[in-house]
Amino acid sequence: MKAGIIRWLVFFGLGAMLFSCSETKSLQEGQYLYDGAKIRINSNPKIKRKERKELEDELKHLVRPQPNTSLLGIRFKLLFYNAGTSKGKGIGHWIQKTLGEPPVLASYPVLEKSRTVLQNRLENRGFFKDSVILDTTYKGRKLRARYTAEVGYQYKIRNVVYPSDPDSLGQKISRMAKNSLLKKGDPYNLDVIKNERTHIDTRLKQRGYYYFSPDDLLVKADTTVGDHQVDMTLIIKKSTPAEGREVYRIGEVIVFADYDINSDTGQAMKQVPKFHGYTIVDPGKKFHPEVVSRALVFKPGDLYNRTNHDLSLNRLITLGVFKFVKVRFDETDTGKNILNAYYYLTPAQKKSIRFEISALTKSDDANGGELSVNWRNRNFFHGAELFTASVSAGLEKQFIGKGVSITTNKLGVDFNLYLPRVIAPFQFQTNSGFMPKTRVNLGYEYFDEITQYTLNSFKASFGYIWKESAAKEHTLDVIRIDYVDPSHISPAFQLGLDTNIFLARSLERQFILGPVYNFNLNTQLRPSHKKNNYYFNGNLDLSSNLLGILTGADINKGKEKEIFNTPFSQYVRAEADFRHYLNFSQNTVLATRATAGIGYAYGNSSTMPFVKQFFAGGANDIRAFRSRSLGPGSFYAGNRDTAFLADQPGDIKMEMNAEIRFKLFSVVHWAFFVDAGNIWTLREDSSRPGSIFSKDFLQQVAVGVGTGIRLDISILLLRLDLGIPVREPFLPEHERWLFDSKNLVLNFAIGYPF
Secondary structure, eight states: OHHHHHHHHHHHHHHHHHHHHHHTTTOOTTOOEEEEEEEEEEESSOOOHHHHHHHHHHHHTTOSSOOOOOBTTBOHHHHHHHHSOOSSSSHHHHIIIIIOOOOOBOOHHHHHHHHHHHHHHHHHTTOTTOEEEEEEEEETTEEEEEEEEEEOOOOEEEEEEOOOOSSHHHHHHHTTGGGOSOOTTSBOOHHHHHHHHHHHHHHHHTTTOTTOOGGGEEEEEEOOSSTTEEEEEEEEOTTOOGGGGSOOEEEEEEEETTOOTTOOHHHHTTTOOEETTEEEEOTTOOSOHHHHHHHOOOOTTOBOOHHHHHHHHHHHHHTSOEEEEEEEEEEOTTSSOEEEEEEEEEEOOSEEEEEEEEEEEOTTSEEEEEEEEEEEETTTTSSSOEEEEEEEEEEEEEEEETTEEEEEEEEEEEEEEEESSOOSSSOOOOOSSSOOEEEEEEEEEEEEETTTEEEEEEEEEEEEEEESSSSEEEEEEEEEEEEEEEEOOOHHHHHHHHHOHHHHHHTSOEEEEEEEEEEEEEGGGSSOOOSEEEEEEEEEEEESHHHHHHHTOBGGGTBOOEETTEEEEOEEEEEEEEEEEEEEETTEEEEEEEEEEEEEEOTTOSSOOGGGSBOOOSTTSOTTSOTTOSOSTTOOOSOTTOSOOOOOOBSEEEEEEEEEEEEEETTEEEEEEEEEEEEEBSSOOTTSTTOBOOTTGGGGOEEEEEEEEEEEOSSOEEEEEEEEEEEOTTSOGGGOBOOOGGGOEEEEEESOOO
């Protein structure tokens, strides 16, 4: 036993020595590989452990240089660099330049500069007259830095005095004291002081001070008051220009709706009539003037306001019909503090067409492809309307052995009209920088499962889309109609319908009629680099709830009601999807997801429509199980030795996922994941024993693990995931935990699963 342990220790020791030698292979005489830095804080008096950790992390991010990229302690990019060659061609050169990373060399001047930066940061945090000591340690050809910060008392704010100037500007700044970022008792912090100046400038811009600047404010700090305290005084600089102290209003608002760099704007403005107070220059009449007037927040005579300035620009940009949008404010020579606003709008290309071809292959021996043609018109009725039309056709063939195959054909057309306004009998006001939209949709899909059935689906909807901010979006389809008509049902499939009333009900000819509301929050859409980001999508789908009540529909009592000789579906369906993204670094992310949904059919329906039910398994779901084949509950639909597994719908779904993603090199990324979840039915289904949701649902949760490689080429991410079942709920209760390497599932997909 001891001999075995010794052999392993020797093996790992030799491996570590080889790696170490390989990492320093390309160093020249006198050069040392930089091995990183350690930050240590010695404080007297002692500071709290949490504050110490935060300060250490802050200082650590300031240290330069950063050592070579490593994974599990191995600098694999440096190893690739040393394994390659500097010659201008060949595989060795490609390895070095593409996969490799040159050694980061230790340099005393650079380390000393980092020491100075750390010293300055401590002073900016209120640790005055303290010092940072730099030490270095050598291990072979590697050098490691250690910075020790000797800190004493952190200075705290005792008093904050605001300007006492009797003029209007001084009085307005003084009134902002109650909302100041500088609080008595808080530690001295230079960043907070800078933010306070910006905060005051922002609030002044809301009050018409167009020419004021944060640099016109001076914050004096007096650290001689004793007891490690500081008094702060905000002063308006004497050098502040006269216009910076004045309030400005908007005069003329002139909009060049078809601007070109070669346009003669002076000539174009002559004899242009005003529209709702705006001068809109559009000689070619490309746009209705209402488009611009609805987007602009500024009106002649308004006090200048930075929020309205930004909102007007954002609303014009989000119309989607202008390639470039810019604004200029010019002071008039009337001496009355008036600014004329000039908007220059350059139209985008009006029409475009896009062709898309895709191919797919699945782990269930299904192969196929799809062709789609998409046409867009960005100014359909000269009111910044967006009209889209798409036609798609697809073919998928699945081989299930013994010369038997299943062929699926799809053909669809879809039309969308987006109007940059709310068409409704009520007023819809929003202060968002995004124009609210009305959406009208019409579509048709032909789905032919040749050996089983054919579905003809028609859809139409009318609703609204509006955004509170870049991260929050609401969608409300006031009315949505879906009509599903199954036909050409094969005798074999009909036999299955005859023995499964739930499947038969879900595939009946039916109307889906009702509103749908969706809310989406995605903090990743904000231009920031936060460590934590969130995504939430909530959906509420109602069908014929009021109609069912008014008609007295009750299928259980034989009172099934119809519209145009077709039963209408009556249900309530809710779904929520929450995701969290923890960014350890720019190239390493832990992504987690929890999603759940429930659909309840009642009144005129005994089951949810097939297209509204939940499914489990697949490339974006529980990846260790085949697409739409998992569950419900402990039920299993087929033979493990057969490639074909029928779709298994359910009324309830619960799922959790976790995935660690990291970059290997260039466009190559890697991930490890864990998926868990299942679907269940709300009612007993005699043809699928074990499918109903009960208090023991946790015993029926499926679990899969796996790994995957991703190619991120900026505009496209290709993903290949290998999933392995480790818990199969359809096995006997005491045999469900296993590592089922015989039933690996390979998923090829585009984009991340969540």
